Amino acid sequence: MSAPESQLTPEQLELRARLGAGARYDAEHAPHQELLLARQGTAYFLRRLQELRDADFDAPSALEGWTRRHLIAHVGYNARGLTRLVEWARTGVETPMYASAEQREREIVLGSTLPCRALRHLVEHSAVHLNVEWRDLADEHWDHRVLTSQGREVPARETAWMRAKEVWVHAVDLGNGGSFADLPPVVLDRLIDDVFAAWHRRGEAVPVTVTSAGRDGDRRVRSSARGGPEVSGTAAAIAGWLARGETRGLHCSTKELPQLPHWF
Ligand code: ZN
Numbered sequence: 001m002s003a004p005e006s007q008l009t010p011e012q013l014e015l016r017a018r019l020g021a022g023a024r025y026d027a028e029h030a031p032h033q034e035l036l037l038a039r040q041g042t043a044y045f046l047r048r049l050q051e052l053r054d055a056d057f058d059a060p061s062a063l064e065g066w067t068r069r070h071l072i073a074h075v076g077y078n079a080r081g082l083t084r085l086v087e088w089a090r091t092g093v094e095t096p097m098y099a100s101a102e103q104r105e106r107e108i109v110l111g112s113t114l115p116c117r118a119l120r121h122l123v124e125h126s127a128v129h130l131n132v133e134w135r136d137l138a139d140e141h142w143d144h145r146v147l148t149s150q151g152r153e154v155p156a157r158e159t160a161w162m163r164a165k166e167v168w169v170h171a172v173d174l175g176n177g178g179s180f181a182d183l184p185p186v187v188l189d190r191l192i193d194d195v196f197a198a199w200h201r202r203g204e205a206v207p208v209t210v211t212s213a214g215r216d217g218d219r220r221v222r223s224s225a226r227g228g229p230e231v232s233g234t235a236a237a238i239a240g241w242l243a244r245g246e247t248r249g250l251h252c253s254t255k256e257l258p259q260l261p262h263w264f
Helices: 010-019 032-050 052-056 068-091 101-111 116-136 159-175 184-200 235-244
Strands: 145-147 153-154 209-213 219-223 228-235
Touching: 010 184, 032 116, 032 159, 032 184, 052 068, 052 116, 052 219, 068 116, 068 145, 068 159, 116 159, 145 219, 159 184, 159 235, 184 209, 184 235, 209 235, 228 235
Parallel strands: 209 228
Antiparallel strands: 145 153, 209 219
């Protein structure tokens, strides 16, 4: 099963023509946009990773307590974890993303000690494997319920966006020149929505109203709770603040920006 040609971008049509008959495509009702964002984000992460020399791996990442080695290992193991969820959806055999939070943590710490070449392979191979599982997932399995590592029950189609946000944001976390301004507008918008949704789910919403301006001049206003300061900026600046506490380029109606709960 494949997407109708009318839904494909010129690039996808060209690729399809190049691969010819017999190549496999995503199922018709697969989450096409999210899969595209995950694949583009993976390419972006790999590009940033290629720009790092092996000697750069030991430096700290933007995430507290993690070197780039930890972060690179995590991105590889995250793909493996999501692959387990897609396999769960395909086979019906419950396969958790991680056995436990401790196992996830241990795996990252151990993975961080791998030789640089093995770390690069881990990211590349795990991404390819996840992509194969997505491509093999039939229409009837995309809505199979699986559990995220936070214990949230979601349809398997959610794994595409879960991966997209991981690779795009962690590419910035590598700290070698990537920035939220590099992210596609649709990813920025969805990240902002995602942070608000996460606060809401956990009952942690701080009162704040944010106004984000997209590159196309499109302005979006979101309020987390009544009252609170108004914070505005480009969609990249707002997403960078909500997801990672970056404060550059923001305007706030009060003297101090509100303190934010962590995202995830
Ligand atoms: Zn992550």
